[in-house]
Amino acid sequence: MTFRTLSDTQKRHLAGLLEMACQELELTKTQFEDAQSKYDAVGRWLDDADHLILADSRIFSQGSIRLGTTVKPLERDEYDVDLVCHLLSGHASMGAAYLKKIIGDRLKANGHYQSILEEKQRCWRLNYAGQFHMDITPSVSNPRCANGGLLVPNKDLNQSMKPSNPEGYTLWFEERAEMTPYVMAPGSMGIRADVEPLPEQVPIKGLLKRIVQICKRHRDLMFKDDDTGKAPISVIITTLAAHSYEAVIRSVRRLADIDMVYEVIAGMKLHIQSQEAATGIFYYIPNPTTDGENFAEKWNTKRERAAAFYQWHEAVLRDVEELGRIAGLDSLIEHLKEKIIGPEAGRVLTKVTDRMSAARNAGILLASPSMGVGIAHGDPVRPNNFYGS
Known part of the structure; x- marks a missing residue:
């Protein structure tokens, strides 16, 4: 040992x-609440769209901010806030580029979001300078996944989709x-x-x-x-x-x-x-x-x-x-x-x-009680609300 x-x-x-x-x-409480506020605002903007596919959607977090494993970036880098936009009426045959374009067009329709918007290979990024960047990845349901998984754009092939399951992964973790x-x-x-x-x-x-x-x-x-x-x-x-x-x-x-x-x-x-x-x-x-x-x-x-x-x-x-x-x-x-x-x-x-x-x-x-890293004592941790519900 x-x-x-x-x-x-x-x-x-x-x-x-x-x-x-x-x-x-x-993240500090202030940073968390700021990210939460901006996340809520983006979700409302996407949800209020007239586009039939985008109007029938839900947005939720994935990655470290959802898992509770976020660490401060070194030096001056910004936090990652990774979001998924699940297009409930969309399907893979529409193509990754089209599904991504639906989200991008809606974000560009907002003057503020347009000014901080950056297109990435498989997602759209909102750059909140000096704070964090928010990546929004389009997704559709994966009919072949028994666990309720999704299909998201493949990073290397613009039109293809690949399996993922961020919500299922969170439950597993x-x-x-x-x-x-x-x-x-x-x-x-x-x-x-x-x-x-x-x-x-x-x-x-x-x-x-x-x-x-x-x-x-x-x-x-x-x-x-x-x-x-x-x-x-x-x-x-x-x-x-x-x-x-x-x-x-x-x-x-x-x-x-x-x-x-x-x-x-x-x-x-x-x-x-x-x-x-x-x-x-x-x-x-x-x-x-x-x-x-x-x-x-x-x-x-x-x-x-x-x-x-x-x-x-x-x-x-x-x-x-x-x-x-x-x-x-x-x-x-x-x-x-x-x-x-x-x-x-x-x-x-x-x-x-x-x-x-x-x-x-x-x-x-x-x-003092034992302060072991994993011992179940102490006040409950502030809940993570980045769940789209």
């Missing part, structure tokens, strides 16, 4: 630091996120005033979602200077983490949260399917909620992407494991800043230092 030399208190403290760090990666790990019984909950206290009680999002956030931010740091597009995409990280999390949970091992973080990340590569083909290894990471969507399809034409994933996976394992070898809060925070979380980790140091100072000044015993 990677962290076997650490005491229960040390493990709880490490998990607590990661929890606090992940909270620093979240949430089912795994709600699985409760067997957590090792903690040691004494009392902490002397001269011992670094656990971070104070704050809302807990859940272990799987925090692991995904950790992995995504580590990837962003590792590939921040790489403009080749080979960084592992978020849906691959999210899918493999969810598969691995379920496997670790079902192994019925009693693990502390920090051990769970490592074990889940370590197991991610075990859920990549591959086989030898004439052109080399064929990689397959299927969408678990619909047939015909391979999240790793680009790995089979751009081999450097597969290599980049394995390089990243080795690095994130090494950097998480290193947390168990570092002594001292300052050194831990520095490692988080450089390798795992980024500059936001500095704010964690400030918060912990302030709490330590207050505890020492009071000279009292602190009795």
Whole structure:
């Protein structure tokens, strides 16, 4: 076990630091409400169209903002807000270009949206400068999907459609996120005033979602200077983490949260399917909620992407494991800043230092609940309303 030399208190403290760090990666309440307001406005504008196909539509979110795994972009990049416009009366025979044009024409009819509109290969993007960009992807029902999936434009072929199922994927991911790990019984909950206290009680999002956030931010740091597009995409990280999390949970091992973080990340590569083909290894990471969507399809034409994933996976394992070898809060925070979380980790140091100072000044015993990343204590997280309902 990677962290076997650490005491229960040390493990709880490490998990607590990661929890606090992940909270620093979240959208602020103001950012969330601003995105929600703009999302609602776009939805109303599309829904009020006279076009028969567009008038019979529904819009909802997909991706990290719906899954609760959003991380702040590094430096000055903008948040992604990914939306799907489900054209209920549309069908694939109309062609992806036509379905996309219906949405684009409606957006162009609004002077404000026209001024910030950008056409992408398979969607329309509204650029809210300095805040976020909102991608709106057209979709139609997929009659061949038993799970109620959709067809969306294929990125490389303008007229073709490919399977997807964003709502089904969300349900699949949430089912795994709600699985409760067997957590090792903690040691004494009392902490002397001269011992670094656990971070104070704050809302807990859940272990799987925090692991995904950790992995995504580590990837962003590792590939921040790489403009080749080979960084592992978020849906691959999210899918493999969810598969691995379920496997670790079902192994019925009693693990502390920090051990769970490592074990889940370590197991991610075990859920990549591959086989030898004439052109080399064929990689397959299927969408678990619909047939015909391979999240790793680009790995089979751009081999450097597969290599980049394995390089990243080795690095994130090494950097998480290193947390168990570092002594001292300052050194831990520095490692988080450089390798795992980024500059936001500095704010964690400030918060912990302030709490330590207050505890020492009071000279009292602190009795705090375990602040493990995935333990189900604390206030409920603000609900995500990007559901189109």
